[in-house]
Each structure stands twice: as structure tokens, then as C-alpha cells.
Amino acid sequence: MEAIALTEAVYYILLSLDRPLHGYGIMQNAEQLSGGRVRLAAGTLYGALNTLLEKGWIKALEENGRKKEYEITELGREAVRREILRLRELLSNGEMITKGWDA
């Protein structure tokens, strides 16, 4: 599997879809999870959702009413797990090096 870095938008979309949510729900959830820092704009979110659907990382659920809901798939979970390993490596290397900077 090629080592890829997820974008921040994709990472938070995948985390948000741990439970079924529609577009606006994802925007609210990502903002809440990140303490107000990550604001997904609708155009960016729409494009990312379509790409994630194509990759099979998320699936669209039966439409209830007009709003389409999405949920993460096993492939999507796998991508998140790999990303967490990558982030852990980034973090530990960063901390190891910068530790000496303020001494």
C-alpha cells in the first residue's frame, strides 16, 4: 500500500462519519471535534465526499427525505488507521528534535 498523507479535510470527514451524517452534520462535527479550528466549506466537502465515495472509503446510505447521509466503510477505517500511524511518527520525530531547542 502506497504511503499517502490524508488532507485535514478528509481526515476529519472520515472521523465524523463514524456515525451516519449528512453534509451539514459533517461540517458541524468537524468544527466541534477540532475545537472550532477546522471549518469545512461546502464546495470542498462536496468534492471530497464524491472522491471518497469513488474510492469506497465511505458509502451513501438510503436517502431519508432529501438529505443524503454517509458512513465510513472498512476501507475508510483502514485509511484512518494508517494515517494515525503516520501522524504518530510525525509527532514523535518532531518532539524528539524540538525538545533540545528550548534547553
Place this chain on the structure above:
Amino acid sequence: MRRVIRKAFFIWNFREEEKWINEMSEQGLHLVDAGRFRYVFEEGEPGAYRYRLELLQNYPSHAESADYIAFMEETGAEYVDHVDRWVYFRKKAADGEFDLYSDINSRIDHVGRILTLIRILAVVEGICVVMELLAGFVGHVEAARPIAGFLACFEVLLLMGWKKVKAIHDGLVRERAIRE
């Protein structure tokens, strides 16, 4: 009260157009209807809305665009109107920030779409210029000469516009090399 204002923006001045519409809204004139060179505003509370202008991949009547517009509306935006593939969205200022894109890749995609449109227009226009030049100077159709001149001027304008948007595009691409 409605007010009609006639104003022209070239494609490459899409940022200026969006800025102007938002400035009008700041003054209490909210865009409700957009046409070619014609804008209809409705008087209301100053600064009540934020407007965004976007070039879609397809006409708004196309299924994919309709799906996108429905998605935008789900997130609290309002579809105001369209001119060809350009759509005008607005959102109540009280509902917070209104941006169409929140990362650099989707911004590059959008500017790239505009760049492609200008490129197509420039190629078509270029072909017209050559045809008129041939008619005027090879075919000796006198009337074609001033037309060739006029079309050539417009071609120069298109190329200048292309250059402007290309600079915006390339700036974003350079930026992407170091951040998201």
C-alpha cells in the same frame, strides 16, 4: 424596492465582481437576480448576506450541478441565480462565515476551471481572427479587415485576462508545495 444596475465584468474579473456584489450588500442592496451585464438588487438590511460566485463544471440544469446546488442549500446557503455556468450563492451573515472552499486544492480546481474557459474562448477567438485576416488580405474582402482588427483587439484582451488568472492559479500551486 428593487434596483436594476447595469454593469459589465470580464470573466477574469470574477474576484472583483464578487467583491462588488458584497459591497452592494454591505450598503443594503442584496442581489436577487443576475443576468448578462444586468444585476437586480433588493433593498434590505445592510450586510445581511454574504455572496459567493462560482463557475460550475456543468450548467445548473445538469443533474450533477443540481445535486451540488441541493447540497449547498442543505448547508444553509441560498442559490440566487446563474449566468451560463456561473452561479451566485448567498448565506445570511448571521449564520457565520461563508466560503465555498476551505483548502488549497479545491481553490486550484476552481481557478483552473476558469482558466480552461478563458483558454477555449481565446482559441475560438483566435481562429476567427485568422479567418477574417485570410478573407481580408488573401480573399480581398475589404469589409473583413476592420472586423479582423476588432476581433484581434478582443483576442489581446482575452490573452491579458488569461495571464491574470494564470498568475492567480500559479500562485496557488506554488503555495500548495508547502501547505494544504
